[in-house]
Amino acid sequence: MLNTIIGYPRIGGKRELKFALEKYFKHEIPAEELKSVAAQIRKQHYGYFAEQNIDLVPCGDFSFYDNLLDTALQFGIIPERYVKSGLNDLDTYFAMARGVQTDSVDLKALPMKKWFNTNYHYIEPEFDGKNVVKFNPVFLSGLIDEANELKLNYKVAQTGPFTLLKLVKYVAGTSVNDLRDALVSEYVEFLDFCRSKNASFVSFAEPSLVKDLTAEDKQLFVEIYRKLLSVKGNLKIGLDTYFGDIRDIYNEVTSLGFDAISLDFREGRKTFDLIRANGFPKDTVLVAGLINGKNIWRSNYDTVIKALDELKSLGINCALGCSCSLLHVPESTEFETKLSAKILSYLSFARQKLAELNEIKAIVNGDSGADKFLADNRALFSVKRVEDDAALDAKIASLTEADFTRLPERTERLRIQHDVLGLPLFPTTTIGSFPQTAQIRALRRDFKNGAITRQAYEDGIAALTVDCLRLQEELGLDVLVHGEFERNDMVEYFGEKLDGYIFTQNGWVQSYGSRCVKPPVIWGNVTRKEAMTVKMSAFANSKSDKDVKGMLTGPVTIFNWSFPREDLPVKTSIQQLALALRDEVLDLEKAGIRIIQIDEAALKEKLPLRRSDWESEYLDFAIPAFRLVHSGVKPETQIHTHMCYSEFNEIIPWIDAMDADVITFEASRSDFAVLDALKANNFKTEVGPGVYDIHSPRVPSVDEIVNALKLIVSREDYHKVWVNPDCGLKTRGNEETKKSLQNLVEAAKILRSQYN
Numbered sequence: 001m002l003n004t005i006i007g008y009p010r011i012g013g014k015r016e017l018k019f020a021l022e023k024y025f026k027h028e029i030p031a032e033e034l035k036s037v038a039a040q041i042r043k044q045h046y047g048y049f050a051e052q053n054i055d056l057v058p059c060g061d062f063s064f065y066d067n068l069l070d071t072a073l074q075f076g077i078i079p080e081r082y083v084k085s086g087l088n089d090l091d092t093y094f095a096m097a098r099g100v101q102t103d104s105v106d107l108k109a110l111p112m113k114k115w116f117n118t119n120y121h122y123i124e125p126e127f128d129g130k131n132v133v134k135f136n137p138v139f140l141s142g143l144i145d146e147a148n149e150l151k152l153n154y155k156v157a158q159t160g161p162f163t164l165l166k167l168v169k170y171v172a173g174t175s176v177n178d179l180r181d182a183l184v185s186e187y188v189e190f191l192d193f194c195r196s197k198n199a200s201f202v203s204f205a206e207p208s209l210v211k212d213l214t215a216e217d218k219q220l221f222v223e224i225y226r227k228l229l230s231v232k233g234n235l236k237i238g239l240d241t242y243f244g245d246i247r248d249i250y251n252e253v254t255s256l257g258f259d260a261i262s263l264d265f266r267e268g269r270k271t272f273d274l275i276r277a278n279g280f281p282k283d284t285v286l287v288a289g290l291i292n293g294k295n296i297w298r299s300n301y302d303t304v305i306k307a308l309d310e311l312k313s314l315g316i317n318c319a320l321g322c323s324c325s326l327l328h329v330p331e332s333t334e335f336e337t338k339l340s341a342k343i344l345s346y347l348s349f350a351r352q353k354l355a356e357l358n359e360i361k362a363i364v365n366g367d368s369g370a371d372k373f374l375a376d377n378r379a380l381f382s383v384k385r386v387e388d389d390a391a392l393d394a395k396i397a398s399l400t401e402a403d404f405t406r407l408p409e410r411t412e413r414l415r416i417q418h419d420v421l422g423l424p425l426f427p428t429t430t431i432g433s434f435p436q437t438a439q440i441r442a443l444r445r446d447f448k449n450g451a452i453t454r455q456a457y458e459d460g461i462a463a464l465t466v467d468c469l470r471l472q473e474e475l476g477l478d479v480l481v482h483g484e485f486e487r488n489d490m491v492e493y494f495g496e497k498l499d500g501y502i503f504t505q506n507g508w509v510q511s512y513g514s515r516c517v518k519p520p521v522i523w524g525n526v527t528r529k530e531a532m533t534v535k536m537s538a539f540a541n542s543k544s545d546k547d548v549k550g551m552l553t554g555p556v557t558i559f560n561w562s563f564p565r566e567d568l569p570v571k572t573s574i575q576q577l578a579l580a581l582r583d584e585v586l587d588l589e590k591a592g593i594r595i596i597q598i599d600e601a602a603l604k605e606k607l608p609l610r611r612s613d614w615e616s617e618y619l620d621f622a623i624p625a626f627r628l629v630h631s632g633v634k635p636e637t638q639i640h641t642h643m644c645y646s647e648f649n650e651i652i653p654w655i656d657a658m659d660a661d662v663i664t665f666e667a668s669r670s671d672f673a674v675l676d677a678l679k680a681n682n683f684k685t686e687v688g689p690g691v692y693d694i695h696s697p698r699v700p701s702v703d704e705i706v707n708a709l710k711l712i713v714s715r716e717d718y719h720k721v722w723v724n725p726d727c728g729l730k731t732r733g734n735e736e737t738k739k740s741l742q743n744l745v746e747a748a749k750i751l752r753s754q755y756n
């Protein structure tokens with residue numbers, strides 16, 4: 001049996017690529033230096049692959065920014081405005097990725113979208129009909145030369161035409177039909193090119209196959225690949241699918257004559273059933289994606305081997321692989337110096353997964369010495385990693401419908417709250433964080449380095465908080481926030497205070513371009529050891545006559561932005577988080593906080609890729625978990641939530657079913673399109689559609705905000721409308737924030753005078 005991988009993280013174990021990119025963007029290093037850092041990283045990775053006897057290694061999965069953008073550039077899907085800029089290939093590429101502003105060129109970036117159900121973002125290519133669709137191996141040529149020089153046994157890994165056609169944004173009246181034929185011809189050119197370079201294997205990534213497919217989608221896929229496979233000549237052609245199973249198109253895919261097909265056995269819940277029911281072609285290699293490419297735990301070898309045995313018993317020619325590219329896990333545990341040996345023995349980042357592929361292959365092939373690998377792995381899994389928490393289990397088991405139901409119903413509650421809180425029409429507020437200036441970052445750094453005492457640090461934060469409250473009072477905002485100066489990150493902050501979490505030092509995962517995130521790890525049962533935010537919120541509330549919102553991150557968002565356990569159902573992990581947050585909410589209420597905001601910024605992120613799974617696999621527990629957090633409060637306590645970074649139109653009824661009293665959300669960049677959906681669904685929650693975009697330093701004028709509000713009240717009962725920015729202000733500067741909020745308050749006053 002052989003092994004292979006779909007892709008490897010490219011940011012570098014010490015984030016070398018990130019730092020080189022950022023220097024290049026700031027014109028601190030020339031392109032040559034950026035390219036040489038990238039080549040260095042790849043060479044190191046090829047070395048790792050060789051050490052672990054990876055039989056077929058990917059070449060072409062490397063990217064300076066994003067693979068889909070590489071593919072778009074390579075096939076000439078470049079909007080005319082970028083072509084006209086006169087920039088060289090590399091800078092045209094970066095202009096599409098992140099915009100460019102010089103004396104002669106001023107171009108915005110293409111939109112960034114979430115890559116399937118991950119926290120990785122791709123650049124959305126744009127087709128306007130004027131592009132010259134033409135294959136040009138901008139980056140690929142050098143990558144293949146490099147692999148040839150190193151005498152690697154490689155596959156040219158590329159995003160396939162079907163997924164590209166599905167993800168392109170068609171503008172100027174164009175559609176997929178205007179692009180498909182030209183694109184397929186150029187993919188034929190691409191195959192010729194690979195052959196001319198003496199490549200012997202090409203693998204196409206087609207993750208779009210795991211989504212719901214229409215009859216036209218299926219036809220499109222089949223036609224494209226009939227064509228490409230008919231011209232393959234002496235090349236071998238593989239197909240990589242991941243992030244789910246391919247139930248809608250399994251039979252078509254397996255009858256086309258691919259040389260290899262990767263299937264996802266981790267997120268693909270139906271993969272095994274599909275194979276059992278329909279068989280698998282004898283002359284195609286099944287790359288069994290049995291090692292989880294998305295999570296950081298060691299694999300249980302017995303489980304993997306059992307699956308391989310069954311596949312072999314079905315007469316299938318198997319290779320071992322990962323469920324998806326390793327792009328979604330950090331590079332290596334070797335950079336973790338603070339975690340205990342016990343913890344480390346359970347963790348497997350990308351480099352450790354290579355070793356797993358090697359060891360399992362050796363065991364299956366009966367190589368000498370491989371018994372030890374199996375024995376060690378069995379020893380690891382023979383003891384329970386985390387002891388059960390009987391009290392917590394009992395608490396979850398005893399939950400009843402009443403625990404998920406807030407009473408009285410919302411209309412009645414809102415009436416009570418209006419009396420108690422005494423807020424004006426069009427109440428103004430912000431989303432929580434205020435600018436995290438250099439001063440605050442220095443304070444945090446000094447405390448971390450031990451340069452200042454805890455007392456000095458806390459005094460510093462308290463002083464900033466009081467200043468922030470004074471500023472909001474001066475501006476005339478109605479509902480205040482404490483500013484979140486004590487938090488560096490909205491998930492890590494809670495992770496650190498909860499029992500059950502661990503943190504890595506260098507577990508960075510690429511989020512987009514040069515940006516990485518370091519998700520905390522849910523190691524054990526999550527419980528609240530002590531109050532997490534009460535002291536700060538009570539302090540802030542005592543310093544103002546106005547209400548200051550309590551500020552929490554919701555259970556679903558904390559979960560979605562962490563590496564989850566594999567030995568516990570998702571639902572249970574989220575319930576544990578919800579119970580911990582429920583106690584926090586009740587303590588905030590006891591401390592006199594009358595308005596509590598529970599952010600669910602990432603609720604939409606893990607919505608299943610197939611519509612039919614939404615209710616049975618996610619929303620059925622995610623929405624009740626939010627209700628569990630707040631159902632215990634008094635009618636007069638007002639619960640807010642906040643969402644951003646996604647389009648919610650499709651899940652409006654479920655958002656209403658979270659049963660919050662008020663929701664603020666990002667809407668200004670999508671021209672408030674969501675308002676129609678709210679109306680159509682008879683949305684009951686009070687709403688604060690963000691009236692300006694906080695992702696830009698621009699100060700919105702009073703007129704602009706008044707116009708936004710007019711648009712909002714044309715669709716929404718004005719009694720229900722809140723006025724706020726579209727997300728937290730932490731990335732902004734003090735000056736622009738002050739001016740923007742001044743205008744926001746002014747605009748609210750204008751509306752108030754018209755509607756009172």
Ligand code: MET
Binds near residue numbers: 433
């Ligand atoms: C990504 S949503 C951010 C919400 C958080 N309360 C903040 O204001 O920063």
Ligand SMILES: [Zn+2]
Binds near residue numbers: 601644645728
């Ligand atoms: Zn937000």
